Amino acid sequence: MNDHSPKDRDLHDLHDLLQDAVRDVEPRDALDAIRSRTKVTPMHSGRNWLLGSGAAVVAVAAVIIAVVVLGNQGTPQADNPPVATSPSRHASPSTAASASASASAEARTAGQETTVPVYYPGDTPHGVRLYREFHQVVTTEGLSEALNEAVGRAADGGPSKPYDPDYSVPWPSGTTIEGVDDGADQITVNLGGPALAQRPAGMSDATARIAVQQLVYTATAAAQKTVPVRFLIDGNAATTLLGVDVSPSVERGDSLKVLALVWVSSPNEGAQVTSPFTVTGVGAFFEANAVWELKQGSKVVKHGHTTAQECCTLSPYSFKVSAPPGDYTLVVHDSDASGTGRATPQDTKDVTVIKP
Amino acid sequence: MTVAGTDRRWDADTAVEQLYAAHYRRLVRLSVLLVRDQQTAEEVVQDAFVAMHGRWRSLRDPDKALAYLRQSVVNRSRSVLRHRGVEAKYAPALHTSQSHDEPAADQPVLDAERRTHVLDALTRLPRRQREVLALRYFLDLSESDIADTLGISRGAVKSHASRGSSALRTFLEDAR
Numbered sequence: 001m002n003d004h005s006p007k008d009r010d011l012h013d014l015h016d017l018l019q020d021a022v023r024d025v026e027p028r029d030a031l032d033a034i035r036s037r038t039k040v041t042p043m044h045s046g047r048n049w050l051l052g053s054g055a056a057v058v059a060v061a062a063v064i065i066a067v068v069v070l071g072n073q074g075t076p077q078a079d080n081p082p083v084a085t086s087p088s089r090h091a092s093p094s095t096a097a098s099a100s101a102s103a104s105a106e107a108r109t110a111g112q113e114t115t116v117p118v119y120y121p122g123d124t125p126h127g128v129r130l131y132r133e134f135h136q137v138v139t140t141e142g143l144s145e146a147l148n149e150a151v152g153r154a155a156d157g158g159p160s161k162p163y164d165p166d167y168s169v170p171w172p173s174g175t176t177i178e179g180v181d182d183g184a185d186q187i188t189v190n191l192g193g194p195a196l197a198q199r200p201a202g203m204s205d206a207t208a209r210i211a212v213q214q215l216v217y218t219a220t221a222a223a224q225k226t227v228p229v230r231f232l233i234d235g236n237a238a239t240t241l242l243g244v245d246v247s248p249s250v251e252r253g254d255s256l257k258v259l260a261l262v263w264v265s266s267p268n269e270g271a272q273v274t275s276p277f278t279v280t281g282v283g284a285f286f287e288a289n290a291v292w293e294l295k296q297g298s299k300v301v302k303h304g305h306t307t308a309q310e311c312c313t314l315s316p317y318s319f320k321v322s323a324p325p326g327d328y329t330l331v332v333h334d335s336d337a338s339g340t341g342r343a344t345p346q347d348t349k350d351v352t353v354i355k356p
Numbered sequence: 357m358t359v360a361g362t363d364r365r366w367d368a369d370t371a372v373e374q375l376y377a378a379h380y381r382r383l384v385r386l387s388v389l390l391v392r393d394q395q396t397a398e399e400v401v402q403d404a405f406v407a408m409h410g411r412w413r414s415l416r417d418p419d420k421a422l423a424y425l426r427q428s429v430v431n432r433s434r435s436v437l438r439h440r441g442v443e444a445k446y447a448p449a450l451h452t453s454q455s456h457d458e459p460a461a462d463q464p465v466l467d468a469e470r471r472t473h474v475l476d477a478l479t480r481l482p483r484r485q486r487e488v489l490a491l492r493y494f495l496d497l498s499e500s501d502i503a504d505t506l507g508i509s510r511g512a513v514k515s516h517a518s519r520g521s522s523a524l525r526t527f528l529e530d531a532r
Contacts, residue, residue, distance in 0.1 A: 014521055017528075018494040021474040022385035024467075027398050031376050034402050038372060038409040136407075154431055159507040163414075270413040272368075352413060 116146035117221040119214045120167035121207065122260060125343040128210045129260035130217055131167055133268070135160075144180040146222035147189060150214055151175040164269040166348060170211035170242075172200055178234070180219070183227075186249055187219045190232040191241070197233060199243030208242040213258045216250050226252060255314055256284065261345035264332050269349050274356045276322040281332060281347065282314045289335040290317045294328050301328065305335065325353050368412035371421055372405055379422060380405075382495075383429050389490040390433035392479050400436060404428035426495070427505045430487055437483070477527035484508070485520030492517055 116137055119130040137145040137154075152169035153176060154160035161169065175193035199208045216229045228249035231238040239247040252258070262283035267273050283290055288311035294302040301323060308317040321330070333346035366374065380401065387397035404425050408415065415421045478486050484506070491502045492513075503510045 014489065014493045014524070015496070017474050018389060018490065020467075021471045021478075022388045022494070024471065025381075025385050025388050025394055025397075027381055027384040027394070027401075030380065030398060030402050031373065034372060034376065034405045034409075035369075037402075037406045038368070136410075270411070272413065350413075 114142050116142045116149070117218065118146050118149040118162070119217040119221070120150070120162040120164075121170050121210045121214060122164070122167040124260050124345050126261065126345065128204075128207050130210060130214055130258055131162075131164070131260045131263055131347065132217075132221070132265075133162055133164065133167070135163075141180075143182055143187070143219065143222045144177050146218050147177045147180060147215060150218045151177060151191075151193075153177070164349065170203070170207055170214065172196070182223050186228045186230050187223055188230045188232060189215060189219060190235055191238075192234055196242065197238060197240050203242065205243070208244050209253075210258065212241055212244045212246060212250060213253050216252055217258070220252055259314065260347065261314070262290070262332055262334060262347050264330065264347040264349050267330075267349060267351050270351075271349070272352045272354050275324070275353050276320045277351075277353070278318060278320050279330065279332065280316065280318040282316050283308055283332065283334070283345070284312055284314050285317075285334050287311055287335065288315065290319075290332055291335050292319065292321075292330065292332045294321055294323055294330055296326065296328055323353050325355050327352050365416065366412075366418070368409045371412050371415075371418065372409050375408070375418065375421055375425065376405060379425065383425060386426075386490055386494055387429050387433045389475070389478060389494055390430065390486060391436050392475055396436055397433070400432040401425075401429055403432055423501075423505070426491075426497075430491070430505060434483060434487070473528060477524050480527050481520055481523055484512075485516045485523065488513055488516040489520045489524065 114137060115134050117132055118135045119132050121128045122131045135146070135149050137149065148154070149160050150169070151171040152160055152173070172194055175191060175196065177189065178192040179190040181188040181190075199205070203211075212231075215231075219229050220226050228251045230249040231241050231246045233241070237247070239245070262281070262285070264279060264281040266280050267277060279292065285308050288308040289305055290308050291305045292303065293300045302321060304319065304321075306317055306319040308315040317332075328351055330349045330351055331346055332348075334344040383401045383404070384394070384397050387400045388394055391397055391400065407428055408421055408425050411424060412421065415424055478489070481489070487506060488502060491497045491505060492499075497505065499510050499513050502513045506513070508516075
């Protein structure tokens with residue numbers, strides 16, 4: 001390859017060189033290994049509920065227990081991933097053991113996956129509020145990867161989006177998490193990206209505030225401690241972030257003002273479930289009355305209501321739904337929707353009921 | 357939300373089987389170009405297939421699924437490199453070809469050397485340049501597909517490709 005090679009010759013060479021460089025790479029057959037990981041993995045990453053017969057009962061019971069435990073702690077937004085109820089894969093014993101541990105607690109070897117809580121803004125009748133998803137990331141550092149997901153970068157540097165299309169990433173494209181210090185008394189998050197101090201044109205003040213809270217909630221959730229979060233921009237202490245005052249640090253805002261008032265925690269958006277399936281979530285419902293509908297298009301196929309554990313504060317609920325196989329939209333909302341036509345807080349999830 | 361007809365549509369398991377049969381080896385080879393090490397590459401691609409299975413319902417379409425796999429393999433390869441750290445990056449990686457316990461004929465040795473040179477030279481490139489070269493010259497993707505896969509502009513694809521190919525050429529000449 002000489003410098004005076006014609007350009008097309010050059011391209012031809014590069015093509016041949018790269019093809020040739022890996023010509024002798026013959027991977028071992030891995031279809032069975034992949035299948036064993038995709039087969040019956042209840043709540044694998046929360047994305048995909050393929051509940052097998054026996055496992056289903058155990059898994060559903062585990063979810064209910066988990067929710068009850070959260071409820072008893074009085075922190076319905078407690079951020080233990082649902083994966084705690086079952087190992088997401090069988091690759092190594094440490095994966096199962098670490099699944100319920102703090103997302104940032106211990107180093108994991110590259111290639112292993114862990115589940116982290118990530119908050120995303122979504123529209124509600126009360127304005128933009130935060131919802132939570134659990135994301136599975138390949139990582140050794142759950143805290144920084146959770147924050148990366150929150151600003152729209154996948155654990156591995158590519159673009160990332162919330163699963164639920166109703167949620168969004170408020171951060172300007174190109175925002176990165178350059179570093180995180182998980183200190184005893186505060187978490188320091190070093191952000192990189194274009195002009196983060198100022199509020200971008202077209203972003204409302206409310207959205208900017210929620211975006212800052214999104215990172216505070218995600219950081220404290222992933223680190224599993226409620227401490228203030230200090231922000232740096234490109235290594236320097238930030239006084240403002242998206243035009244919001246963040247000096248010297250920011251604490252979790254009042255959950256009733258920051259969080260969406262109704263969440264469906266599971267099944268996740270796009271989940272496949274077998275009938276009957278259990279829906280769990282948290283919500284602040286009028287008279288603790290949670291109303292749900294299972295829809296196909298605009299047609300309501302099933303509906304019902306259930307009672308959350310407590311009224312008027314974010315409190316766990318759960319109910320079971322039976323439906324024939326098919327694609328559905330599940331809607332859970334507050335009760336005073338009926339009659340008034342007024343928009344009420346709600347969360348929706350597309351789910352597919354599959355044959356057992 | 358759509359309630360599409362289910363006939364003719366793959367389920368997630370079928371998608372994994374079909375795409376595995378058609379693309380597994382090629383994706384592992386792609387990852388080897390990025391991470392150098394075959395075993396790591398195999399893990400990366402397996403993870404990508406598992407993730408694709410989980411996302412099948414939102415992908416639904418084989419082309420989209422393949423695009424997702426490509427993107428996932430590139431991103432996961434990058435992640436592995438990042439976590440492996442700088443010191444391992446230049447350490448002698450597991451050689452991708454079969455070990456030659458017995459003396460081989462000259463030609464295979466020369467082949468193996470040439471391949472090693474190319475893979476080594478690739479590891480010396482900045483990450484983006486390596487990714488763009490691999491997608492362009494190994495997978496033969498178009499500029500706009502590369503831009504989509506990497507989440508960068510077509511202009512950036514062009515400049516990474518041009519810088520990357522000239523840097524790769526320089527490294528390869530140095531190695532002679």
